[in-house]
Amino acid sequence: MLKRIVGISIIIALAGGVLYNYVQQKKESEATKNNAYNVTGDTEAEGGMISSVKNPLDVGENAPDFSLNTLDEEKLQLSELQGKKVILNFWATWCPPCREEMPAMQEFYDHFKDEVEVVAINLTKSESKKEDVAAYIEKYDYTYPIPLDEKAEVRSAYKVVAVPTTYFIDEEGKIAKIHPGPMDYQFMKKTVEDM
Template identity: 30%
Template sequence: DAPGDEETVAAPDFTVYDTDGNAVSLSDFAGKPVVVNFWATWCPPCKSELPDFEEAWKTYGDEVEFLMVNLADDRDTPEKVEAFMTDNGYEFPLYYDSEYDAAYTYGIYSIPVSLFIDADGNLSKGYIGALNAAVIESCIKEILP
């Protein structure tokens, strides 16, 4: 590939669960840009970027879907996660990867991971590690229609 030659890669579908236990798939948001962030309460880098994702959601949540996916393992029960959300004043859309479908689909073994998917369902950017507000905003602007 020549430099600057970027191929579009379709973001593989996955299923996670909302706080009421309803299955939600990435494909449910076809036609809308989507930000997916994989995190856990026990992960310091995750916790460092959550305030910036909360602000981004407040700013862009009408135009972009946010799937803030908790890697629901033994360390993060729904009760613990929801208490963490309340304690920190977070209101972003919370989902659980309780069957590890998303983690397996994307080969996630280290968190946080952030994915920025355009309205056509293509993966625009993907990052492992904590992001700052400027990077989050820049990536969101790239996927806005």
């Protein structure tokens, strides 16, 4: 009799756990449906990868200089790009919105690389292995510079709290726009034209 009571109690507890998980998944599913990515440039908009934390770097400030090694083992220093507009993007291979925008970044780079530099800083410290970054870039044949932020120093300097986050930097090295969330080709083109 005691075994039967214990058995029934276990079955009821398991059924309750299954029901609880089902309700939680439904809630998360509904929240995800209502959580679209922001590609409008509105930093106050709510969305999947947009943080509610205000970025302490402001438009009009000098972009913090940095020097990082790229996947090609070349040194890239931001200040050496002065005189050219720069799209400075922070990304990671594990980030779906980052992967979503990268083909558009490549298309933009192919069309405008003489006037605008596209620099995609990988948050290497957050990756499982550095080799994953190289494999991902090689698989999709992205050709714009990929500096590796292995110590998260540049991420800290730019106060990046969510990826992707992109800084549009003008020819004088000043921040012209800060964009959290993924971008498309038209957004990049319009933003650069408006700088």
